[in-house]
Amino acid sequence: MPTTPNEAATPATSRHQRRREKTRARLIEAARTLVAERGVDAVGLSDITEAADLGVGTFYNYFASRDEIVEAVAEESIESLGARMDSMTEDMPDTAERFASSLRHLVRHAMSDPLWGWFVVRLGIAHPKLIGILGPRAARDLRYGVDAGRFTITDIDIATACVFGSLLSTLHHVVSAEAPENIDEIYARAMLCMVGMDPAEAEEVATRPLPELP
Structure with missing residues (x-):
């Protein structure tokens, strides 16, 4: 039986979703650790992306601001x-x-x-x-x-x-x-x-x- 387009896309879609979830989790964990160590006012957006080893552009794919991720x-x-x-x-x-x-x-x-x-x-x-x-x-x-x-x-x-x-x-x-x-x-x-x-x-x-x- 031939594979439908939707069926073919499912594994790739799942992998993409898992990658997104892992990336978001890295940002969340980095922000949680930094706020725990320094307090909210001492943590900037660049601190979070550096701790997560991700780019600022990647951050904005998930959150609109530092306050939103907090x-x-x-x-x-x-x-x-x-x-x-x-x-x-x-x-x-x-x-x-x-x-x-x-x-x-x-x-x-x-x-x-x-x-x-x-x-x-x-x-x-x-x-x-x-x-x-x-x-x-x-x-x-x-x-x-x-x-x-x-x-x-x-x-x-x-x-x-x-x-x-x-x-x-x-x-x-x-x-x-x-x-x-x-x-x-x-x-x-x-x-x-x-x-x-x-x-x-x-x-x-x-x-x-x-x-x-x-």
Whole structure:
């Protein structure tokens, strides 16, 4: 049977797609590493292309600007983790445990992948992409806790800002100092106390067995 044009083009198209994916991945990894090492403002487009060993023209085949690739790195590095945590916690009956488990996994991820931790820390509290990914999730979990009677919060927005700021500070401590092995539990307990839980109950919730991420 003769090969149709579409069938003949499939292997070449697949190879081309794989090459594009590998090239994009090189750019993403270079940008993630540089931002983790230097911070967003100290990384230029030429730094990224040099680290990836690619030309500037190649860069523009994938991203329109330095800011766009930084947003793509944040999306791939943080949003995917957030989605996995959502899946892990969606059926948890205790809203306090849901909140604590997500915070603990964020801290543990920085412990197991310091480059990721530095990327989040250096991206910083002011970066809209980071706020846009983590902020709504924190606010959602806080509202769930209030609605369930587990948390006592006067202002969700202020509480979210406190959680967000303290998270970045804790991640910075994790990647730059010798943190205790149970720092994820210590941090989760502190946040549960902040939202009105009794210290003894906060301790119990924060030290429950932590489910694995899907």
